[in-house]
Each structure stands twice: as C-alpha cells, then as structure tokens.
Amino acid sequence: MAERVDPSWQLWYDIYDLVNDDDEIAQEEIDCIMDQAEGYRFQMRCCGCEYILQEHNESGLRKLMGWIGSFVTTSNASSVDISTVSMSSAEASSRLSLSQTIAAVWSLPDAAISDEQRAELSKLLSELEKSEGKGKQKVLEVAKRIGNFLFDKCIEAVPSVMPAVIQAIQQAS
Structure with missing residues (x-):
C-alpha cells in the first residue's frame, strides 16, 4: 500500500525540490505551485501573508515554503484546552x-x-x-x-x- 503524505507537506516538498535544484526554475513551475497554494488563500489572509501569492518568483516560493511549514506545524502542534464551566458555556485557552x-x-x-x-x-x-x-x-x-x-x-x-x-x-x- 502506498504511503499517504499530507497534501500541505507534499506542496512543501515540491517547493523545496524546486528551490534547491541547481537548475533555473521555469516560470511555468512557479505559476503551477502558486496556483496550488491558492487553496490556502483564506488562511494566509487571516495571518496577513496573502501577499506571498502575488510573488511569482523564487523569493515568493521560498516565502511560501516557510509559510506552509509554519502553517502545518502550527495547525498540528497547537494545543487547545477546553474546560466545561457549566452546561451552557465553555472556556478555551490556547x-x-x-x-x-x-x-x-x-x-x-x-x-x-x-x-x-x-x-x-x-x-x-x-x-x-x-x-x-x-x-x-x-x-x-x-x-x-x-x-x-x-x-x-x-x-x-x-x-x-x-x-x-x-x-x-x-x-x-
């Protein structure tokens, strides 16, 4: 059975391979990656990083790679504690x-x-x-x-x- 990779990490690996390759990155490859990243537009807007999607160059790819790594780490590692205070309310802390x-x-x-x-x-x-x-x-x-x-x-x-x-x-x- 094939190993499943989180789609966010897969995008990160794709960007990593592109920016660490010795060859020049083709504009079509950059555009393709940025098109894939459009699915994160809402999350990027929430943290003020939506501008990255407009940078269709190697610098933009590196920023996107950093953001995706941060996003995946944050969404997987953040902890939320919920304590029931009464039947009608709850308290949450992060x-x-x-x-x-x-x-x-x-x-x-x-x-x-x-x-x-x-x-x-x-x-x-x-x-x-x-x-x-x-x-x-x-x-x-x-x-x-x-x-x-x-x-x-x-x-x-x-x-x-x-x-x-x-x-x-x-x-x-």
Missing part, C-alpha cells in the same frame, strides 16, 4: 509556542523586517522562553527588551510577536 512565533516573524514581508532584524528578534524570543520559570522580574526584563526592539526597529512585527510576550508575562504573574 498556548503559543516559541516556534510558532518565530515562524510568524520569518514569514513577514521583506519590506517590513530585514533578515538581521529577524535573527535578532528570534534571539530575543529564545531568551524570553529561557527566562520563563526564572521569575517574573527576569521575564519582564526580556519582554521590555523585546518591546523596545520592536518599537524602535520593526513596528510591523508587533502583531506577530506581542501575543507571545503577553502570554509569557501573564504566566509569570
């Missing part, structure tokens, strides 16, 4: 992971954030994760550095990063 937040940062448009800023922000987010469990003061210190970095250097990344920072602060309280 925990953002560091990898989800970093993936969101790396999928931001190049015009919004440079690769150096992405690397610096990823480093700060790693520090935030390491500071969890070391006390509220340490978490607040790293969160302040992240906030200063975002507001000084890449304001466009605030919506992608701040939910994870807020969550870390709330958990440290």
Whole structure:
C-alpha cells in the first residue's frame, strides 16, 4: 500500500525540490505551485501573508515554503484546552509556542523586517522562553527588551510577536 503524505507537506516538498535544484526554475513551475497554494488563500489572509501569492518568483516560493511549514506545524502542534464551566458555556485557552512565533516573524514581508532584524528578534524570543520559570522580574526584563526592539526597529512585527510576550508575562504573574 502506498504511503499517504499530507497534501500541505507534499506542496512543501515540491517547493523545496524546486528551490534547491541547481537548475533555473521555469516560470511555468512557479505559476503551477502558486496556483496550488491558492487553496490556502483564506488562511494566509487571516495571518496577513496573502501577499506571498502575488510573488511569482523564487523569493515568493521560498516565502511560501516557510509559510506552509509554519502553517502545518502550527495547525498540528497547537494545543487547545477546553474546560466545561457549566452546561451552557465553555472556556478555551490556547498556548503559543516559541516556534510558532518565530515562524510568524520569518514569514513577514521583506519590506517590513530585514533578515538581521529577524535573527535578532528570534534571539530575543529564545531568551524570553529561557527566562520563563526564572521569575517574573527576569521575564519582564526580556519582554521590555523585546518591546523596545520592536518599537524602535520593526513596528510591523508587533502583531506577530506581542501575543507571545503577553502570554509569557501573564504566566509569570
């Protein structure tokens, strides 16, 4: 029996093969991949990444590959806890992971954030994760550095990063 591969991962593998091949990528291949990715338009619109579908070039393929990897990882790894509070209501909570937040940062448009800023922000987010469990003061210190970095250097990344920072602060309280 043939092994089944998730269609999202299959698209990711197809893009990976194209961008890592030594030959030049034909425009027809790029257009074909982008046409396949149209099925993700709603999900991409929800996270502000719909612009990727307009980039019919190698850079667009690389961004799409990053987004699909993030999407599949996020949709498979995110955890939602539901607790029944009474017969008529429920409470739901979701925990953002560091990898989800970093993936969101790396999928931001190049015009919004440079690769150096992405690397610096990823480093700060790693520090935030390491500071969890070391006390509220340490978490607040790293969160302040992240906030200063975002507001000084890449304001466009605030919506992608701040939910994870807020969550870390709330958990440290």
